[in-house]
Amino acid sequence: MTAEVFYDDNADLSIIQGKKVAVLGYGSQGHAHALSLRDSGVDVVIGLPEGSKSREKAQEQGLRVETPAAASAEADVIMVLAPDTAQRKLYAEAIEPNLTAGKALFFGHGFNIRYGFITPPANVDVAMVAPKGPGHLVRRQYVDGKGVPVLVAVDQDATGNALALALSYAKGIGGLRAGGIKTTFKEETETDLFGEQAVLCGGASALVQTGFEVLTEAGYAPEIAYFECLHELKLIVDLMYEGGIARMRYSVSDTAEYGDYSRGPRVVDARVKEEMKRILAEVQSGEFAREWIAEDDNGRPNFTKWRQEGAAHPIEETGRKLRGMMSWVDRPITETA
Numbered sequence: 001m002t003a004e005v006f007y008d009d010n011a012d013l014s015i016i017q018g019k020k021v022a023v024l025g026y027g028s029q030g031h032a033h034a035l036s037l038r039d040s041g042v043d044v045v046i047g048l049p050e051g052s053k054s055r056e057k058a059q060e061q062g063l064r065v066e067t068p069a070a071a072s073a074e075a076d077v078i079m080v081l082a083p084d085t086a087q088r089k090l091y092a093e094a095i096e097p098n099l100t101a102g103k104a105l106f107f108g109h110g111f112n113i114r115y116g117f118i119t120p121p122a123n124v125d126v127a128m129v130a131p132k133g134p135g136h137l138v139r140r141q142y143v144d145g146k147g148v149p150v151l152v153a154v155d156q157d158a159t160g161n162a163l164a165l166a167l168s169y170a171k172g173i174g175g176l177r178a179g180g181i182k183t184t185f186k187e188e189t190e191t192d193l194f195g196e197q198a199v200l201c202g203g204a205s206a207l208v209q210t211g212f213e214v215l216t217e218a219g220y221a222p223e224i225a226y227f228e229c230l231h232e233l234k235l236i237v238d239l240m241y242e243g244g245i246a247r248m249r250y251s252v253s254d255t256a257e258y259g260d261y262s263r264g265p266r267v268v269d270a271r272v273k274e275e276m277k278r279i280l281a282e283v284q285s286g287e288f289a290r291e292w293i294a295e296d297d298n299g300r301p302n303f304t305k306w307r308q309e310g311a312a313h314p315i316e317e318t319g320r321k322l323r324g325m326m327s328w329v330d331r332p333i334t335e336t337a
């Protein structure tokens with residue numbers, strides 16, 4: 001089935017410009033949506049709890065900050081960009097009491113709707129504008145006149161205008177410069193979780209770390225292992241991004257291309273594919289979602305341990321030293337990117 005794709009010409013920015021938007025959360029996605037909407041001429045208010053670390057940052061960047069309840073009360077469109085694990089409580093305490101008929105409840109990821117942690121009333125629009133990229137790059141691309149593609153979905157269309165409103169919002173954050181694909185909460189949630197676990201974050205990090213370990217354990221210099229397994233990955237992925245895997249294979253040597261065909265499938269073999277299918281099944285059944293919410297409710301013991309172990313991996317120290325010598329790595333991720 002071919003997806004429906006929307007670009008800037010398919011959306012009317014004046015719709016979102018005529019609404020008051022509350023952005024709840026001011027982290028990776030929250031700051032990007034809020035600043036870009038503001039720069040697109042939209043009336044934006046930020047919702048953050050008293051004592052939130054993000055309050056000062058939002059105010060420094062010229063945005064008005066209220067509590068999540070007050071921001072939700074005054075807004076026509078409430079965009080939920082707090083962590084997925086915090087959204088259930090945030091909804092019950094601050095949003096639901098202020099979610100009057102005809103308002104719109106927006107998400108940047110479908111997790112809480114897909115797995116039933118949040119059930120909005122039938123008289124509001126429920127939609128999603130989910131960028132397919134990290135929030136800091138969503139903002140950076142907007143500032144550079146470009147855009148990160150977005151997925152757009154409508155779960156409830158109480159007003160009859162939910163899709164037009166979501167597309168207008170997507171245009172306001174620059175997403176329709178690259179393209180907005182129409183999808184469902186189910187499809188976005190399941191593909192996003194699978195992608196970040198098996199390929200983009202989990203798969204790629206494990207591949208890089210394991211390649212680095214194999215080379216250094218065999219006695220090769222960590223600096224060479226870092227360049228080979230991490231730094232050069234970006235250059236290879238840039239070629240895939242520009243022209244697909246075929247474009248990358250055109251640019252590398254025939255020796256590399258032969259090694260790619262003959263050795264790649266030995267690394268990502270049938271066992272790995274079976275494991276990927278198990279990971280997808282855990283996403284589809286809700287097993288992963290229940291596990292993650294329980295981990296968070298329990299104070300995140302595994303998450304904290306794994307984060308510490310990852311930060312202590314020898315590749316990080318090697319990378320820190322080498323990146324310090326690269327004058328062109330001059331755009332670290334910042335909230336104003």
Ligand SMILES: NC(=O)C1=CN([C@@H]2O[C@H](COP(=O)(O)OP(=O)(O)OC[C@H]3O[C@@H](n4cnc5c(N)ncnc54)[C@H](OP(=O)(O)O)[C@@H]3O)[C@@H](O)[C@H]2O)C=CC1
Binds near residue numbers: 048053
């Ligand atoms: N990170 C990304 O690039 C992407 C994220 N998404 C989705 O976007 C959403 C937001 O994720 P992300 O940007 O990573 O989140 P972050 O962890 O970067 O930021 C969370 C923000 O929410 C604030 N916050 C925490 N608790 C509450 C609360 N109870 N009420 C209001 N604000 C709160 C935090 O404040 P404080 O500073 O005080 O902690 C912080 O400002 C999620 O649904 C995620 O799946 C989708 C696509 C990509």
Ligand SMILES: CC[C@](O)(C(C)=O)C(=O)O
Binds near residue numbers: 131134135
């Ligand atoms: C790949 C991770 C992501 O899904 C994203 C940046 O799109 C996320 O949840 O942060």
Ligand SMILES: [Mg+2]
Binds near residue numbers: 131132133192196
């Ligand atoms: Mg994603």
Ligand SMILES: [Mg+2]
Binds near residue numbers: 109192193
């Ligand atoms: Mg995600």
